[in-house]
Amino acid sequence: MPEVADAQRVAVGALDDLPLKEFRYISVGRVEIGVIRLPDGSVHAVRNVCPHKGAPVCRGDVSGTMVPSAPGELSYGLEDTVLRCPWHGFEFSLQSGEELFTGHGLRLARYAVTVDDDGVVYVDARRPIRPAGD
Amino acid sequence: MEIIDTDVHPIVRDGLRSVIPYMSEAWRKRLETKGVLTIPSNHLPLRYEHPSGHVIRVDAQPPGGGVGGSDPAFMVEHLIEGSGLSAVVMNSLQAAQFAAAVAGPEESVALCSAFNDFFIAEWLPVDPRLRLAITVPTQDPAAAAAEVRRLGGVDGVCAVAMPLINIRMGARYYHPIYEAAVEMGLPVFMHVSGADYVYQGAPQPAGGLPESYAERYVTMPQIGAANLTSLIFSGTLERFPTLKFLFAEFGFTWVVPQMWRMDDAWRALRLETPWLKRAPSEYLHRQVKFSTQAVEAPPDMSSLYRLIEDDLGDDLLTFSTDYPHWDNDLPHNTLPRLSKEAKARVFGGNAIELFGRERLGLAAAPLVNA
Numbered sequence: 241m242p243e244v245a246d247a248q249r250v251a252v253g254a255l256d257d258l259p260l261k262e263f264r265y266i267s268v269g270r271v272e273i274g275v276i277r278l279p280d281g282s283v284h285a286v287r288n289v290c291p292h293k294g295a296p297v298c299r300g301d302v303s304g305t306m307v308p309s310a311p312g313e314l315s316y317g318l319e320d321t322v323l324r325c326p327w328h329g330f331e332f333s334l335q336s337g338e339e340l341f342t343g344h345g346l347r348l349a350r351y352a353v354t355v356d357d358d359g360v361v362y363v364d365a366r367r368p369i370r371p372a373g374d
Numbered sequence: 375m376e377i378i379d380t381d382v383h384p385i386v387r388d389g390l391r392s393v394i395p396y397m398s399e400a401w402r403k404r405l406e407t408k409g410v411l412t413i414p415s416n417h418l419p420l421r422y423e424h425p426s427g428h429v430i431r432v433d434a435q436p437p438g439g440g441v442g443g444s445d446p447a448f449m450v451e452h453l454i455e456g457s458g459l460s461a462v463v464m465n466s467l468q469a470a471q472f473a474a475a476v477a478g479p480e481e482s483v484a485l486c487s488a489f490n491d492f493f494i495a496e497w498l499p500v501d502p503r504l505r506l507a508i509t510v511p512t513q514d515p516a517a518a519a520a521e522v523r524r525l526g527g528v529d530g531v532c533a534v535a536m537p538l539i540n541i542r543m544g545a546r547y548y549h550p551i552y553e554a555a556v557e558m559g560l561p562v563f564m565h566v567s568g569a570d571y572v573y574q575g576a577p578q579p580a581g582g583l584p585e586s587y588a589e590r591y592v593t594m595p596q597i598g599a600a601n602l603t604s605l606i607f608s609g610t611l612e613r614f615p616t617l618k619f620l621f622a623e624f625g626f627t628w629v630v631p632q633m634w635r636m637d638d639a640w641r642a643l644r645l646e647t648p649w650l651k652r653a654p655s656e657y658l659h660r661q662v663k664f665s666t667q668a669v670e671a672p673p674d675m676s677s678l679y680r681l682i683e684d685d686l687g688d689d690l691l692t693f694s695t696d697y698p699h700w701d702n703d704l705p706h707n708t709l710p711r712l713s714k715e716a717k718a719r720v721f722g723g724n725a726i727e728l729f730g731r732e733r734l735g736l737a738a739a740p741l742v743n744a
Contacts, residue, residue, distance in 0.1 A: 293707045299433040301426065326432045327700055329425075 249354075252361040258283065261320060263298040268365040273351055274298030275363060276334065279320050284334045285363040286323070287349035291339075295327035297348065305331055308341055323348070337371070347371060375718055377705050378725035378734060379462040380665045381565065381622045381694035382453065384497055385430070386468055386489070387444040396488040396495070404481070417476050419572060422587050424700070434698040442698035446500040453697045454503050457705050460722065461503045461734040462695075463532060463563070465622070466493065469509035470537035470567035475575040479513040483521075486511045490525055498530035502735045507533035507563040513575075515547060519554035526558030532733040533563040533620065538570065538577050543601040544608025552614050561618040561728055564601065566594055598624030599632050602662065606636060609649035611657040618728055619662045623696055626664040627678070630685045633658060659687060663728050665694035666720065667703040679711055688716040692725040 250266050252275050258264060263274035265288065272288040276298075290297035304319035322340065323332045331340045337348040349368035355361050386392045390411045394402045405411060434442025434452060443449060454462060469489035473482045490508045497504055508525050510518035522534050534555050541547055543564075555562055569576035571583065571590055577597045584590040598621045605611055605619065636654035644650065650657070672678050682688055696702045705721065712720060731739060 293704075296433050301428075324426060326428065327702070329700065 248364070248366060249362045250365050252285075252363055255283070255355050255359045255361050258361065261302045263288075265298070266363060266365070271365065272296075273363060273365060275353070275361065276302065278302075278334065282335070283353045283355065283361055285351040285353050285365075286332075286334070286337065287351070287368065289349070290325045290327065290330065291346040291348065292325065292328060292330050295325050297323060297325045297332070300324045300326040302334070305340065337369075376460040376722035376726070376736065377458060377693060378722050378729075379453070379457075379459050379695050379697070380620060380692040380725050380728075381667060382449070382462040382464050382697050383443055383467055383699065384446065384449065384464045384493065385441055385444040385698070386466070386492065387440045389468070393485070393488040393492045396491040397484055401484045401488075417471055417572070418568065421585060422572065422590050424587050426700075429700060430698050431700055431702065446497045446504065449697070450501045450504070453695065454501065457695070459503065459705075460736060461505050461725075462697075463505050463507055463725075463729070463734075464493065464497065465507040465533075465535045465563055465565055466509055467565070467568050470535065470565065471569045473509055473511050473513065474537040474539055474567040474569040475573035476569055479511065479517075482511040482513055483517045486518075486521060487524075490521070494525070494528055494530065502530075504530070505532040505729075505734055506530055507535035509535045509537065510551060512537050512539050512551075515550045519550040522551065522554035522558055522560065526554070526560055530735070532560070532729045534558075534560050535563040535565065537567040538564065538597060538601065539575055540577050542604035542608075544604035544606075544610045548610075552610070552617055556614055556617050559730070560733075561620055563620050563622060564598070564624070565622040566597060566624075570594065570597060594623075595625045595628050598664075599628055602629075602632065602658070603636060605662070606654045606657050607640075607647050607650070609647065611661050612649050612651060615661070617661065620665060620692065620728060621662065622665040622694060623667060624664065625668070625670065626666065626686065626691060627670050627681060629658075629664060629690065630681060659689060663690055663692050663724055665692050666708060667694040667696040668701045669703055669708055675711070679709075682709075682712070683716065688712070688719050689724060691720045692728065693721045 252266055258277040260277055260279055263276045266273050273285050274288045275285045277283045288296050288298040301324045303322060304316050305322045307315050307317040309315040321334050323334050332348045333340055337350040339346040352364040352369055390405060430442040436445035436448035438445060466489055469486055472485045477485055486509045493506050508531055510521045512518060525531055536551060571579045579593050580596055584593050633655045640650055640654050695704060
């Protein structure tokens with residue numbers, strides 16, 4: 241995986257080369273960041289550490305989930321936007337980083353992603369995005 | 375600090391195909407003809423399947439392939455070296471399910487011996503920090519006792535894993551097994567087998583069947599509570615005063631109100647169980663310990679620390695990971711705020727007291743003032 245000593249804009253690769261729903265990893269110092277392209281065209285970069293107990297969260301499944309529903313009913317939604325930690329199964333929105341539906345409010349560390357005119361994906365690895373309202 | 379992991383699950387990579395070489399030709403033939411070699415060693419019904427499809431950590435998968443926990447060399451690298459462990463106590467849930475209910479009595483005798491011989495031959499030599507709780511066929515107590523005597527002296531064997539059937543542990547049924555364990559100086563290792571709440575013959579849940587993995591997961595400690603109460607009030611701990619038990623993966627927070635309730639009941643009802651010469655909680659502290667995983671997380675963790683230090687007693691806990699399962703705990707993220715002295719006890723000292731340094735493959739204790 242590409243390693244850079246300088247935490248800055250890190251080139252991940254061509255957008256078209258990023259497989260769908262599969263994390264690619266970059267390392268910046270001791271920080272490992274997973275970069276993933278979703279079917280809706282968005283690209284997200286999250287630190288590969290679960291805020292719960294430190295699991296390699298990006299090893300988890302990316303899918304939808306069962307959204308809150310009436311007893312006895314299942315309602316599948318949020319297709320291809322949910323990352324489920326491979327340890328305790330905590331579910332995080334890849335779009336906002338937030339833990340979903342439990343009210344606990346843990347949050348993935350997310351990094352800003354840009355795609356330049358040449359179609360190269362860059363991650364700003366200097367610091368995680370500050371969540372709105374913080 | 376010596377860290378002992380008192381609950382690790384080695385997975386047999388090719389299921390029964392891996393262990394049949396350790397069986398007689400007749401027993402191989404029996405299993406082959408029944409057509410069971412290709413059945414995965416996980417016999418859960420649909421209702422109890424984990425909703426994510428993963429009971430084992432996907433990130434524990436060995437580089438050479440196979441499911442997490444199925445490669446001893448990778449377990450050494452990933453778990454033992456990765457977490458700085460001094461010893462791990464392995465116990466096979468695959469063997470346990472057969473012994474508890476999935477296999478018949480004779481089949482489970484043959485299978486337990488085969489699984490035990492397999493782990494002794496193919497896992498223990500990989501690293502001295504791998505230790506084994508041998509699985510005994512609970513459906514046949516005499517055969518189980520014989521297995522304890524057969525393998526109890528093998529270097530690397532540190533406990534007797536006795537998969538639970540639907541007879542409480544205080545029953546006289548178990549005395550041959552307890553006698554053998556005492557004779558060989560081994561503690562009895564208790565753990566759910568996976569057959570619990572699924573099969574007739576395995577422990578059944580109070581109130582009726584759970585309807586989901588989540589419900590069953592929450593309810594499992596009942597088995598520990600019921601059997602602990604049985605061990606004490608039946609007088610088993612009085613009858614076998616040197617026999618020790620580890621209740622692995624049953625949780626431990628419930629032990630506190632259970633102890634209070636048992637002590638109150640004993641005081642008021644002592645004439646019914648006059649063989650209890652001391653309070654239930656005294657027997658408990660003398661002969662029983664509980665592994666820590668999965669540590670519950672109250673909204674304010676201070677409550678848990680107070681419970682451990684003030685009500686439970688940090689002498690009762692032995693650290694465990696439950697590697698490679700999804701809800702494993704690791705040393706760095708388990709009870710970090712325990713005092714230094716309590717940590718030394720919980721992460722190593724209590725397990726060393728329970729199993730013994732030699733059984734855990736540890737060098738003699740360093741001299742204090744060397």
